[in-house]
Amino acid sequence: MDFSELMNNRFGEPAIILAVSGGGIKPVEINDRFLHEIGMNIDKKDYLSRNYLAAFSEDGLATYKKAVNDVCNGTEEIRLETWRRLLSNCCGEENICIRSRMIDLGAENGIHYVYEGIRNVTLEHYHPSVDVDHKDMFAKTAETNNIYYWEYTIATHEMRPCFRCMRDLGLPAVVKNYPEPAIDAGIFPLDYADMYRDWHWQIEEKGVPGFEGIIPLTVARIPFRVKLTTEYDENGKPVKILGSATIIPETEKKRNDLDDSIISTLAREYSGIYLVDLEKDEMSTIIEDDKVKGLIPGKCKYSEMVKRILAKYSDQADENVTFFGNIDFLRKEFFKEGARREMNFKISEHGPWARLMCRAVETTDDEVSKMLITYTLLDDHRSQKLDDDRTIALQKKELEERQGKLMEAVDEANRANRAKSDFLAKMSHEIRTPMNAIMGMNEIIMKSDVSDEIRGYATDAYRASEGLLSIINEILDFSRIESGRLELCNERFDLGAFLCRMYNMFVMRAEGKGLALTIDASQDLPRYVTSDENRLMQVLNNLVSNAVKYTDSGVVTMRVSSKADGENARLVTFEVEDTGRGIREEDLSKLFQAFERIDVQNNRNIEGTGLGLNIAYRIVEKMDSKLEVESEFGKGTRFFFTVRFECDPYVRMGDFHSCNTVTAPENEKPLFVNPDKRILVVDDNIVNLKVIKALLKDSQMTVIEVTSGAQALRAASTRKFDLIFMDHYMSGMDGVETLFRIREQEDGPNHDTPVIALTANAIKGAYEKYRELGFVDVVFKPTTLSDLNEMLWKYC
Secondary structure, three states: OOHHHHHHHHOOOOEEEEEEEOOEEEEEEEOHHHHHHHOOOOOHHHHHHOOHHHHEOHHHHHHHHHHHHHHHOOOOOEEEEEEEEEEEOOOEEEEEEEEEEEEEEEEEOOEEEEEEEEEEOHHHHHOOOOOOOHHHHHHHHHHHHOEEEEEEEOOOOEEEEOHHHHHHHOOOOOEEOOOHHHHHOOOOOHHHHHHHHHHHHHHHHHOOOEEEEEEEEOOOOEEEEEEEEEEEOOOOOEEEEEEEEEEOOOOOOOOOOOOHHHHHHHHOOOOEEEEEEOOOOEEEEEEEOOOOOOOOOOEEEHHHHHHHHHHHHHHHEOOOOOHHHOHHHHHHOOOOOOOEEEEEEEOOOOOOEEEEEEEEEEEEOOEEEEEEEEEEEOOHHHHHHHHHHHHHHHHHHHHHHHHHHHHHHHHHHHHHHHHHHHHHHHHHHHHHHHHHHHHHHHHHHHOOOOOHHHHHHHHHHHHHHHHHHHHHHHHHHHHHHHOOOOOOOOEEEEHHHHHHHHHHHHHHHHHHOOOEEEEEEOOOOEOEEEEOHHHHHHHHHHHHHHHHHOOOOOEEEEEEEEEEOOOOEEEEEEEEEEOOOOOOHHHHHHOOOOOOOOOOOOOOOOOOOOOHHHHHHHHHHHOOOOOEEEEEOOOEEEEEEEEEEEOOOOOEOOOHHHHOOOOOOOOOOOOOOOOOOEEEEEOOOHHHHHHHHHHOHHHOOEEEEEOOHHHHHHHHHHOOOOEEEEEOOOOOOOHHHHHHHHHHOOOOOOOOOOEEEEEOOOOOOHHHHHHHHOOOEEEEOOOOHHHHHHHHHHHO
C-alpha cells in the first residue's frame, strides 16, 4: 500500500498507520501533522524506531490492543482516549492524553493495516473547569517544571515550543515570525524586547555562538535564565537557535507590573506614563517629564480625556485612532495581559510626531481592568521619517483613487466593447447557418435541369447571397479587431504568384466595365517574402475592388516597388490608383472610420457596409505600417502603404510579366464521381443535410444522413465509411465528442476514417483548432459544391 499518498491526500488530520500481525502492533508511517500534534519535538525517524507500545500503562495498553483487534475483526470505526508517557531530548518526559479514531485499511500479505487519526487533548485534562489566570498558572507550573525548551529555524522564522510551553503559555505547535508574537503576547516584556531581538539579530546575521542572561518572563515577571545556543550547518552558517528558560528559585518574584524597577526603566524611554482603570473610567499620571508636564490632570475621566485628544488629533493620526476611544472594546476584546497597540499622531500640522502605546496590565474575569499608556515625543529623525511616510501614503492613496476611477472607466469601456463585439461575432456566426441553406439550394437549382428563367433567378439569388456573406465576413473581421483578437500568421510565399492571383481575380470584372487593369511591378521586387499572405490579400482586394467599383472609365493600376532595408529585408510599397470619381477633401478625414460611407448621394447605388477600408486600415496598422490616401475629386484616387518584408535569401523577381502567367482563373477540378464510395454526413439541421445530399447527388456516392452524435456513433459502429462530414455544434453529444468516441473504438470499422469538421465558426484560428482536435480538415459554412468536391478528391 502507498501509505504516504494515502495519508497526505485522503486524510487531513494528524495520523499514523499501524501494522498488526501475530498480536504485535508496529507503526509503519506517520505524517508531519502527527508529530506537530504530539508536540514533543520528536522527529519521524526517532518515533518510528521506538517500541510503540512501551509508552502505554498496563491498563491503557490492554484497552488500546482490544480496540485495534476489534477494528481488524470488522468493527467499522472505534474512538478512544489513552494516556501515553513519552520522552524526548528537547522536552524531557511528559504524560500526554491522545484521542484516537481507528479505521481498518484491510490486509495485505497476512498483515492487517489500521489507520489511527489522533488529537492531543492533554490540555483539556490539565485545565480545570473554573477560569484560571494565565500568570498564576505560569507562576505555579514554573516552580514545578523548572525548565522550558524551544527550537527556532532561521530560514523559516518558525519556533517550535516544547509541550510545557504550549501547556503553560498557550502557544501553538508552531509560532511563525518569531519572536514578535511572543513579544506581542507579553511573554517577553517590552523593556527586554529590544535586547531579545538584538540577540536573534546577532546570531542570524553575524553567527554569534549564543547568548545567556536573566529575563523576567510574562506579565508576572518571573525571573528566568534564558539561554540561546546556535546550531550551524556544514558550511558554518547558522541554521537553528536552541532556546531554554530556567527559573531562578532564589530570586524574589515580583508580580506587580508597575513596580519601581519597571517604572524607572520606562521613564528612561517615555515622556509620560499613565495608568487607566477601565472599570472606574479613571486615568492617573505616573510619570511626566518637562516636555509634557501638565498634559493631563493628576487624575481624570479617561473617556473624557481621550475624546478631547481624539477630537484634536484624529485627522492627523494613523488607522489605530479609534482603538483608544472605545472602552467597551478595550475591556472585552483587548483582554490578554501584555497585549499592546500603538498610535502615531502629529502634535500640530507642522509640529513633531508623538506616539501613544497602550498595554494591558491587569484582567478581571477575562476582561481588561487596568492598562498602561505611554506617551513619547519623537525626535526629529523619527518625526521626519513619519512625515515622509505620511506624504507617501497620501500620494499613494490619491494615486490609487485615480487609478481606481480610471480602471473603472476602462473596464466599463471594455465591457461595452466586448458586448458589441460578442454580439456582432455571434450574429455573424448564427447567420452563416441559414446562409448555408440559401446558397446551397440556389447552387443546386443552378446546376439542375430547369428553364433559363428559373436558373437566372437562382443565379441572382446566389450572387446576392455572396454579397451578404461578404458583409457578414466584414462584420466578423471588425468584431475580431475590436476585441483585440486579430493576429497575423507570417509565412513565406511567392510575391509574383500573389500579384498574379490578384490580377486574375479582378481582370474580368474590370473588363466587364470597359476598364483597363494593369500591374506595374519593379524588377527589384523580392520573389519570396515572409508575411501574412491572406491578410495582405484582404487589404489589396478591398482597395482594387473599390477602385473598380468607383471607376466608370479609364484605368485601374496597381504599382509595387521596393528598396533595401538591411541585408535580408525589403521595404515594399503597394499603390492602387484609379481614374474614378475621386473623394472630396472634407470626406478624407472620415474615410477610414467604421460604418462611414462618403458621398452617399452619388454612390447610393453601390452596396457596402462602410467597414472594408476601416478593416484594411487596421490590418495595415497591425503590419507596423499606415494606409494613406491621395485624391482629387472627379479625377481619381491613390491608396498606398509600405510593408517591411523579410526575404532571406533575397531573390529578385525580375520582369513580372515574363515570369508570371496573367490569365483568367483556372477551371475548377472536375466533379468527383465514384458509385463505390460511401460517406456519412452528420448535422442536426435538416435543411443543411438536404443541401449537402443534393450537392453530392451527381457524385453517385452513397450518402448516409444522421441528425445527432448518438446516431452517428451507432452508424459508425456498424458499417465502414470512406469519409465522414461532422457538424461541430449539435445538441447532446457534439461533433468533437462524437469524433473522440469513434476514435476510441480501436477495432471499429471507422477508427481511422477521415473526419472533416462542418462549422459556421469561421473565426481566425478555427482551422488550426479543429486540426488539433483530430479532424483531418474543415469545411466552413455556407458549404459549396466546390468545397465538397475538393474534399472528396483529397480524401476519397
